[in-house]
Amino acid sequence: MPADPTGSLAQYLAALPEARVRTHAVVAAAIAERAATAPREQELLFIAGLEHPEYEDGADRFWHAVEQLALPEPAGADELPLAWIGYDVVNRFTGRREAQGFLLTDRRLVVKDQVDGVFGTAAPRQYPLFVGSAGVAGSASEIASSASSAYDWEFARSLIDADTASGLGLLLSELLVTAMETLQRLGAELAPEPPTSAELLGRVRELGLGSAVKLPDDPKHAKHFAKLAKKLPLDAGERILIACTDSTLIGAYGFLLTDRGARSKDLGEEPVFTPTEQFVPDQIRLAPDNAHRILLGAGEAHEIPTRFTEQQIAALVTLLREWGEGRLHADAA
Structure with a gap:
């Protein structure tokens, strides 16, 4: 398991096998290159290992999101956090800063759009990355559409208007395609399309x-x-x-x-x-x-x-x- 998950991205990666660290660097770089050609909503995009254009503490904000959204229930000990499209809100009940938005890893998309309540936590939703019959682009679009259409934009309306929400959905789809194509090129096996629930x-x-x-x-x-x-x-x-x-x-x-x-x-x-x-x-x-x-x-x-x-x-x-x-x-x- 990665040592000291409360430390930083660098500490987390240092505990992983060298091959996983190389994979992380290549995929994060591909995401950064793709984002640079689609400069929508850059204020809300945080990419692993990349300096944020507006926030000096961008790396800390990104790691804070990873700690809250991914580390409590990781998809494997060597999961790779890649990018976060999101923002922080202060919980008015606890005063705690909580990460909201879309966290992309090499195995899933983790989404949270509500703060924790007095009597319980608002659990993030998870969308596993998969490649179905529609191929990488079609599957990525399906994942992004499911995640963005289910997102409670009303809760975030003081930060995100309708045009911004639409732009974030497009950006999310583009980054998913880039990440999944790069992972496949590196030899990673993405899961097949999961069966739908019968309940x-x-x-x-x-x-x-x-x-x-x-x-x-x-x-x-x-x-x-x-x-x-x-x-x-x-x-x-x-x-x-x-x-x-x-x-x-x-x-x-x-x-x-x-x-x-x-x-x-x-x-x-x-x-x-x-x-x-x-x-x-x-x-x-x-x-x-x-x-x-x-x-x-x-x-x-x-x-x-x-x-x-x-x-x-x-x-x-x-x-x-x-x-x-x-x-x-x-x-x-």
């Missing part, structure tokens, strides 16, 4: 919908579900699986997937219900005239709240197709 909530997380949907057993949404029950009543014994809902002063609205089908209600409209057996998986799609309306089959239209992004809606379509095909299961109540 509904696991698939929700994989598709980047974890921060977008509400779960009925989440205590912070208890009041919301109480309001929702008045607008979207369920049949006796029916169980909500996930909720794509929102609320206004006049009440709650949105889309529910239950153990019996899909229910939805738009503001000022009557509720709509489609039983699961009426889902037509190969016809589940977006309505051509409305980017927030999902069609589950002929005449089966459901409205999704406008807070859902284009990527999240596309992910929801994928989820509903797989649910309709019977490829997913929900845990028993």
